[in-house]
Amino acid sequence: MALSGLQIFKLLAKTNCKECGFPTCMAFAMQLAAGKAELDQCPYVTDEAKAALGEAAAPPVRKVTVGAGDMAVTVGEETVLYRHEKRFEHMPGLGVLITDEMDDATVDGLLDQLKQIEFNYVGVNLRPRVAAIKAADAGKLAALVAKADEKAGAAIIIMNDDAAALKSAAEPIKDKKPLLYAATEANFDAVAAVAKELNVPFAIKADTLEALAELGQKALDGDFKEVVLDPASSSLGDVLLDQTLIRRAAVKKTFRALGFPTIGFPSNMTDDKMLEAVYASVFVAKYAGFVILSDLDPARVLPLLYLSQNIYTDPQRPMQMDQGVYPINDPGPDSPILVTTNFSLTYFTVSSEVEASKVPAWLCIMDVEGQSVLTAWAAGKFVADAIAPFLKKSGIEEKAPHKKIIIPGYVAQISGELDEELGEGWEVQVGVREAADIPKFLRQWSAN
Amino acid sequence: MSFEPPVESCKGSIREVTIGADTKVGGETTFPFHLWEGEMPNAPMIAMEVYDEAQPDWPDTVRKVYEDVMGDPVAWAKKCQDEYSADAICLQLRSIDPNGSDASPESAAETVKKVYDAISVPLIVYGTGTPDKDAEVLKKVVEAMPDANIPIGPVEESNHRLIGAAAMGYKKPVVGFTSMDVNLAKQLNVLLTQLGVPEDKIIIDPTTGALGYGLEYCYSIMERDRLAALMQNDGKMQMPILNNMAPETWKAKESKVSEEEEPTYGNVETRGILWEAITATTLLLAGTDILVMRHPDAVKLVRTAIEGLQAQTKEKVAS
Numbered sequence: 001m002a003l004s005g006l007q008i009f010k011l012l013a014k015t016n017c018k019e020c021g022f023p024t025c026m027a028f029a030m031q032l033a034a035g036k037a038e039l040d041q042c043p044y045v046t047d048e049a050k051a052a053l054g055e056a057a058a059p060p061v062r063k064v065t066v067g068a069g070d071m072a073v074t075v076g077e078e079t080v081l082y083r084h085e086k087r088f089e090h091m092p093g094l095g096v097l098i099t100d101e102m103d104d105a106t107v108d109g110l111l112d113q114l115k116q117i118e119f120n121y122v123g124v125n126l127r128p129r130v131a132a133i134k135a136a137d138a139g140k141l142a143a144l145v146a147k148a149d150e151k152a153g154a155a156i157i158i159m160n161d162d163a164a165a166l167k168s169a170a171e172p173i174k175d176k177k178p179l180l181y182a183a184t185e186a187n188f189d190a191v192a193a194v195a196k197e198l199n200v201p202f203a204i205k206a207d208t209l210e211a212l213a214e215l216g217q218k219a220l221d222g223d224f225k226e227v228v229l230d231p232a233s234s235s236l237g238d239v240l241l242d243q244t245l246i247r248r249a250a251v252k253k254t255f256r257a258l259g260f261p262t263i264g265f266p267s268n269m270t271d272d273k274m275l276e277a278v279y280a281s282v283f284v285a286k287y288a289g290f291v292i293l294s295d296l297d298p299a300r301v302l303p304l305l306y307l308s309q310n311i312y313t314d315p316q317r318p319m320q321m322d323q324g325v326y327p328i329n330d331p332g333p334d335s336p337i338l339v340t341t342n343f344s345l346t347y348f349t350v351s352s353e354v355e356a357s358k359v360p361a362w363l364c365i366m367d368v369e370g371q372s373v374l375t376a377w378a379a380g381k382f383v384a385d386a387i388a389p390f391l392k393k394s395g396i397e398e399k400a401p402h403k404k405i406i407i408p409g410y411v412a413q414i415s416g417e418l419d420e421e422l423g424e425g426w427e428v429q430v431g432v433r434e435a436a437d438i439p440k441f442l443r444q445w446s447a448n
Numbered sequence: 449m450s451f452e453p454p455v456e457s458c459k460g461s462i463r464e465v466t467i468g469a470d471t472k473v474g475g476e477t478t479f480p481f482h483l484w485e486g487e488m489p490n491a492p493m494i495a496m497e498v499y500d501e502a503q504p505d506w507p508d509t510v511r512k513v514y515e516d517v518m519g520d521p522v523a524w525a526k527k528c529q530d531e532y533s534a535d536a537i538c539l540q541l542r543s544i545d546p547n548g549s550d551a552s553p554e555s556a557a558e559t560v561k562k563v564y565d566a567i568s569v570p571l572i573v574y575g576t577g578t579p580d581k582d583a584e585v586l587k588k589v590v591e592a593m594p595d596a597n598i599p600i601g602p603v604e605e606s607n608h609r610l611i612g613a614a615a616m617g618y619k620k621p622v623v624g625f626t627s628m629d630v631n632l633a634k635q636l637n638v639l640l641t642q643l644g645v646p647e648d649k650i651i652i653d654p655t656t657g658a659l660g661y662g663l664e665y666c667y668s669i670m671e672r673d674r675l676a677a678l679m680q681n682d683g684k685m686q687m688p689i690l691n692n693m694a695p696e697t698w699k700a701k702e703s704k705v706s707e708e709e710e711p712t713y714g715n716v717e718t719r720g721i722l723w724e725a726i727t728a729t730t731l732l733l734a735g736t737d738i739l740v741m742r743h744p745d746a747v748k749l750v751r752t753a754i755e756g757l758q759a760q761t762k763e764k765v766a767s
Contacts, residue, residue, distance in 0.1 A: 082675070084668040119712070121660065209764060213451035236756030240733075241484055241764060248454040257451065269756070274722065278749050279756070281726040285667075285733050299714025302702060303659055303726045310664040311730075345662045352701045434577075436699070437547060 003056040005030040011049035012042065019043055060250045062260050064201050064226045064289065066093065067155025068176040071129045075289035076261040081244075081251055084315050091308040092283070093155060093290045094301065095130020097267065098148065100140045107144065111151040113296040119305060122319050122344050126305040132157040132181070132292045138165035145169040149176065157181050157203075157263075157290070163190035167198070174198040179290075181205075181263070182230055188215060192222055201226035203263055209245060216257035227260045228289060236269060236279055243286045261289025273297070277304060284308050318370035319344035325394050326351065331360035334447040337396055338406045338431065339364040341382055343372045349435040357439035362400055366390045373408045384414050388421035402447045409433035453765040455485045460681035462674075462737075463648045464490070465621055465688050467536070467599050468570025473651070473737045474688030479674060480735045481757040484765045491754055492732055494747050495572055495740050496534035497694050498524045500551075500559045501543045507704035509720040510743050521559055522566045529567050532744040536570040538692070539563055544585050545576045553588035560589050564596055572599045572738070574692065577625070583610040590618040599623055601690070602653055605636055612643045623690050625653040628665050630672045630685075637684045650687045651738070658696040658703075659727045666691075670734035688737035697724040698742060725749040732757065 009029035020041040022028040031037035032053070039045055039053055061078040073093030080086045096110050111131070118127040131154035135141035141160055146169075148154050156178040158169045166180045182205035183191035195202040204215040204227060212231055219227045231242035246262060249255035266279035276293065277300040283291045284307050293301070313319060321342040328351060340350050342365045354361050366387060368376035376382035387407075397403055404427045407415060412430045419428045432441045457478075464475040473493055478486020502518035503511065517524035521539065528534040539560060543551035564571050573589055575582030586600045587610060601623025603611045608624070615622045624640060626632040633652055640650055654673065657666045670689060677685040697703055703723035706716050713719060724746035728739050732754065741747050 082668070082671050083664070084672055117712070209453065210451050235759040235761070236753060237481065237483065237758055237760035238764070240481055240757060241760050244482070245453055245765070248456075249451070253454055255451070255454075274718070274725070274745070274749055275752060277722050278725050278729050278753050281729050282733065282753070282757075285730050297714055297718065298712060299716075299718035300722060302713055302719060303722045306660040306702070307663075307726060307730065310659065311667070313664055315664070315668055345657070345665075348661055352699075355701070432547075440547075 003033065003053065005033040008032050008053060011046075011052055013044040013046075015044070017044070058259075060254055060259050061247070062225055062227065064179075064228055064261050066157065066177055066179045066201060066290075067129060069153065071153050071155050072177075073129050073155045073290070078247070078261075078287070079251060081247055083311060087314040087316065088312045090289075091312045092288050093130045094128040094304060094308065095132055095154070095157070095290065095292050096128065096296045097132045097134060097265070097292050097294055098144060099133075100135035100137060100144065107147070108151070110296060111148060111154070113298075114152040114154050117296060117298055117301060119302060121306060121309055124309055126309055128296060128301055128305075130155045130157060130290060130292065132159055133169070134159035136160070138162065138168055141165055142169040142172075145178070146172060149173045155179075157292070161187060163187055163194050166191060167194045170194070170198055170200055174200055177201060179203060179228060181228075183215065185211065185215065188218060192219065192224065195224065196222070201228060203228040203230055205230040205232055207232050209242060209258070213255070213257040216260065220256055229258065229260050229262045230264075231262065233264070234269070236282055239264065239279070239282055240286055243283070243288060247287045262287065263290040263292065264288045265292050267292075267294040273300065276300075280304055281307055285311055320367075320370035321347045321365050323365055323367035323390070325396055325399065326363040326365055327360075328354045328363055329358060329360040331362050331400070333400050334402065335360045335362055335400060336406055336442060336445050336447070337362045337364060337400050337404065339366060339387060339391065340408055341366055341368045341371060341373050341376045343368075343370050343376075346372050350438065353435045353438040354442065357442045359439070359442040359445070361442060362396060364391060364394055364396055364405075373410050377411050377414070382411065384417035384421045387414075387418055391422065391426075403427065404429055404447065406431040406445075455765055458486060458678035460678050460683075460686055462677060462688060463686050465599075465648055465651055466597065467572070467621055468597055471536070471570045476678075476735075479678065480733055483758065483760050484762050488758075490737070491758065492736055493535040493738050494750060495536035495538040495570075495738055496528035496532060496747060497538050497540055497740055497742050498528060498563065499540050499542050500556070501549060503542070507698060507716075507720060509704070509717045510698060513744060522562050525563045525567050529569050532747055534569060534747070536572060536738070537563065537567055538572040538574055538740045540574050540576075540695075541585060542576060544578075544581055546578055546581050553585040556585045557588045557592040560598075561592055564593060564598065570598070571596070572601070572623070572690075572740075574601055574623075574740075577602055577604075579604050579607040583607040586611050587614040590614050590620050594618050597621070599651055601625060601651070602692075603636075603640070605632075605639065608636065608639055609643060612640050612645050615649070616644050619649070621649040621651060623651045623653045626655065628655045628657070628662070628669055630669055630676065633669075633673065634676075634682070634684050637687060641684070647683065647687070652685075652687045652689045653692060654689060656691040656693040656696050656727075656731070658693065658700045659723055659730070660702060661696065661700055663727060663730060667730060667734045670731070670736070674735040689735055690738040690740065691731050691736045692740045693727055693731065694724065694740050694742035697727045721745045721749070725753075729753050
């Protein structure tokens with residue numbers, strides 16, 4: 001829970017020395033409460049104040065980073081239960097389980113995939129980043145961890161019950177912040193000691209939320225900040241229950257002992273690969289920080305990555321495309337010219353239909369701050385006196401000198417006005433209302 | 449500080465709507481699958497799609513499943529009911545599209561009757577979203593089938609009077625369709641009830657975006673619908689939700705583009721089926737009551753997910 005300016009003021013020196021840059025301690029406290037100043041601007045701050053304020057300022061779900069560089073995964077810092085309330089902050093780290101029961105070729109194949117799989121969707125780079133390495137034998141564990149680090153540069157989760165085995169595997173890559181998995185009631189002290197010594201995050205695991213919260217409290221008492229929770233849910237219903245109650249406790253009750261990101265292994269609940277992907281989607285939508293799969297078949301990873309992006313996109317900032325002329329199916333001077341808005345969904349729907357039509361075409365995407373055709377028209381942004389200058393500056397007349405412009409059917413009413421605004425030599429044609437009808441329309445279209 | 453499960457109870461609940469002879473949808477007294485703190489008396493239903501004309505442009509993954517019944521909606525519906533255990537059939541009257549075959553209301557009504565007579569699970573009848581034609585056709589459909597309890601849709605603001613009046617006259621449930629907006633959905637429910645449509649005969653179609661194509665909008669709209677219904681006890685939002693999702697997911701490029709064209713995307717069948725199943729599962733978590741689905745394998749996966757979500761260790765929240 002954030003502290004008020006007055007509560008912060010009580011923790012300050014109250015000397016009004018002005019060294020922080022503010023006229024009074026009270027003014028400084030108000031700025032701190034508003035998040036506009038940093039505590040270390042005050043040279044006289046006490047350790048006690050630091051601890052109290054640091055704790056108060058910490059997000060209800062702590063931030064945890066596993067891995068380093070491009071493959072690093074940061075999760076946590078979440079503040080809401082519903083994405084429309086603000087937004088979800090960090091997409092879950094998606095990864096694969098690698099065990100000592102796999103032969104070398106399988107391990108190599110998975111690491112290759114981990115390194116290679118990468119999709120670009122609405123300008124966002126999506127990829128799995130995590131290798132969860134599990135082996136009973138300490139030597140094999142360390143060898144697999146070293147290999148995953150070397151071959152894939154992955155964010156690594158090291159899985160073993162024995163603190164010594166975790167330590168020997170983690171130590172050589174400790175700067176890359178591997179996640180130790182997992183401390184339980186039986187081995188908490190030993191695993192926590194390794195995490196402290198190597199300065200790496202660790203996971204805690206328990207069958208009930210009560211037991212998990214007890215371990216969480218022990219971690220807080222030991223001054224650990226980077227902890228990951230595994231509620232070891234045994235059914236899909238329990239995944240929803242556990243994840244919901246953990247997030248609720250953290251966000252609504254500021255219950256710090258469960259104020260950490262979570263990890264889930266959907267393959268613990270099924271051997272069916274398709275079902276595993278479906279179960280994984282529940283983890284993705286419902287708050288998980290890490291989701292570990294049993295393999296990396298791209299046909300199953302792709303929808304899960306898209307889902308992560310969808311759920312974690314900022315609802316207050318519609319996804320937008322850059323303004324410009326997009327060539328589809330390799331168009332030429334006689335290809336049709338379509339114009340629409342830069343709302344990403346509009347672009348996707350229209351461009352995928354144009355693509356499907358196999359007809360080469362020019363798609364002119366106009367910046368209307370990411371609104372759909374009708375919304376932008378109603379807001380006066382997708383109207384004749386805005387579209388005409390956009391088209392004239394877009395360079396489309398050099399690319400397709402026929403200058404016949406197809407507008408969306410939903411704004412048929414602007415065609416006359418747009419004709420006038422564009423002037424001599426241009427022609428406005430009214431296209432279809434629904435994107436689904438585009439292929440038929442384009443196949444019948446001719447420049448003459 | 450010891451852990452106390454933060455259980456929440458809701459002020460409001462979702463109405464139960466009866467479709468078919470005695471199948472109920474809705475009735476939740478809590479958020480989707482929050483069975484530890486409320487009731488979900490009717491698990492979400494899977495209505496499988498049937499089209500009244502062949503769909504030659506479908507991606508192979510789904511086309512080959514229905515190739516033997518395309519153009520024969522009766523056989524198609526029976527296949528979904530008997531082979532794939534569909535909970536319901538959603539008959540998509542694609543033939544009436546003025547830009548397509550432009551079939552007459554009479555012929556559409558005849559098809560509806562034939563399909564209805566051939567199956568024992570509930571039937572839902574959907575037009576093409578062309579308001580004038582849909583009104584004309586759906587009116588004819590309810591007149592031709594006075595005794596059948598078939599929900600009809602999509603009912604939009606522009607045709608709600610025509611369809612609403614016909615539905616009321618023959619006591620049919622209606623599916624109100626609005627364009628991804630909580631306020632518009634509520635507004636249409638207000639209009640329908642002002643017209644005289646009983647509140648327990650209304651189902652909400654909030655518009656469905658597929659995975660990668662607006663799913664997140666739909667997800668948040670549905671979450672907000674349910675928050676209004678359950679937490680604010682808003683009577684005009686306490687209707688079950690239907691997601692006409694199959695046409696959207698199978699339109700997505702990622703569900704149909706071949707592995708030859710997009711080598712990094714992996715097997716096209718796996719991808720297409722999961723595109724539908726994961727879209728559906730996400731909608732389950734947002735509060736859907738009726739999923740309109742297409743591929744039998746996706747249906748099977750989602751059915752297992754529905755069962756899985758109901759399996760909960762309630763002792764976890766016992767205090």
